[in-house]
Amino acid sequence: MAERCPADHVQDSCFGPENDISGPLHPSLTKSRSRTEVTKLVYIGGYGHSGSTLLEYLLAASPKVVAFGEVASVLRERGRKGKCTCGREVRLCPLWGPLLASAETLDGMTHERLARALVAQDGGAHAVLVDSSKTAWHSAAVPFSLARELGPDFRLVHLVRDPRAVSWSAVKKSGRRGTRPLMPLRSGSAALGWWVANLACERFGRLYPDRYLRVRYEDLARAPAETMRRLFAEILPGSEWRPGDIGGSGNRHQLYGNRMRSASLSLAEVKEDTGWTRDMPPAYRSLVTALTAPLRRRYGYD
Numbered sequence: 001m002a003e004r005c006p007a008d009h010v011q012d013s014c015f016g017p018e019n020d021i022s023g024p025l026h027p028s029l030t031k032s033r034s035r036t037e038v039t040k041l042v043y044i045g046g047y048g049h050s051g052s053t054l055l056e057y058l059l060a061a062s063p064k065v066v067a068f069g070e071v072a073s074v075l076r077e078r079g080r081k082g083k084c085t086c087g088r089e090v091r092l093c094p095l096w097g098p099l100l101a102s103a104e105t106l107d108g109m110t111h112e113r114l115a116r117a118l119v120a121q122d123g124g125a126h127a128v129l130v131d132s133s134k135t136a137w138h139s140a141a142v143p144f145s146l147a148r149e150l151g152p153d154f155r156l157v158h159l160v161r162d163p164r165a166v167s168w169s170a171v172k173k174s175g176r177r178g179t180r181p182l183m184p185l186r187s188g189s190a191a192l193g194w195w196v197a198n199l200a201c202e203r204f205g206r207l208y209p210d211r212y213l214r215v216r217y218e219d220l221a222r223a224p225a226e227t228m229r230r231l232f233a234e235i236l237p238g239s240e241w242r243p244g245d246i247g248g249s250g251n252r253h254q255l256y257g258n259r260m261r262s263a264s265l266s267l268a269e270v271k272e273d274t275g276w277t278r279d280m281p282p283a284y285r286s287l288v289t290a291l292t293a294p295l296r297r298r299y300g301y302d
């Protein structure tokens with residue numbers, strides 16, 4: 001069970017419409033709600049291409065969880081059209097629709113205020129909200145401000161993956177987009193980004209050890225049920241993660257993220273992507289191997 005705030009005394013660390021979300025709000029966010037349940041915000045940190053969409057997908061197997069995808073991308077790109085992963089048009093999504101009904105609603109809104117607005121919009125229906133914005137470059141500082149603002153109800157899940165796999169995935173993505181491969185540059189850039197994103201999480205873990213958890217993509221992909229049960233026990237003590245609930249879309253509202261967010265996946269289909277060990281040219285593999293030591297070894301990637 002999620003912790004609860006005393007009904008007559010909403011603590012600073014509690015979310016909800018009782019909290020200050022200063023500035024103009026969409027009318028749907030100003031209606032009063034009676035909920036007092038504490039909702040935890042789980043932020044997935046780390047670099048891109050590390051399996052955050054898979055982790056978010058598996059977290060959302062629990063009906064206690066609501067997944068919002070990459071919230072930072074919503075703030076950055078605005079004006080999202082098309083469908084939410086809940087299956088509705090964005091404007092009809094009960095969680096994003098009111099927030100994105102007008103271009104002005106997000107004006108001046110910080111990541112922290114948007115997180116609070118989303119939880120207010122959820123109205124206490126879920127015990128855990130997941131934001132998979134990660135900690136690359138412009139988002140590296142976000143977990144720190146969220147932790148300061150939200151207190152003990154914030155958790156950072158630091159997702160790490162072998163930097164050679166990350167780098168190769170980034171190179172392949174640029175190829176799919178039709179841009180010139182520039183492999184040495186892209187490999188090096190991904191290695192640097194991997195450092196920045198992971199060091200941000202490492203620093204967070206030193207500052208807030210009780211709000212920090214680390215998961216390796218390889219462990220998640222090789223033993224998803226076991227890894228998720230362990231993780232879930234830390235995030236929501238007393239709650240059980242059940243693989244049979246995977247794939248329900250009623251609690252997934254991801255506007256941005258890997259294409260997998262829209263797929264239907266069963267636990268048996270979760271497989272580690274090891275294509276880089278076969279396809280990555282040795283020269284670039286050596287380059288990333290050299291650039292990422294010793295942090296790479298800290299996570300067990302020899």
Ligand SMILES: [Zn+2]
Pocket residue numbers: 084085086087088093094095096252253254
């Ligand atoms: Zn939705």
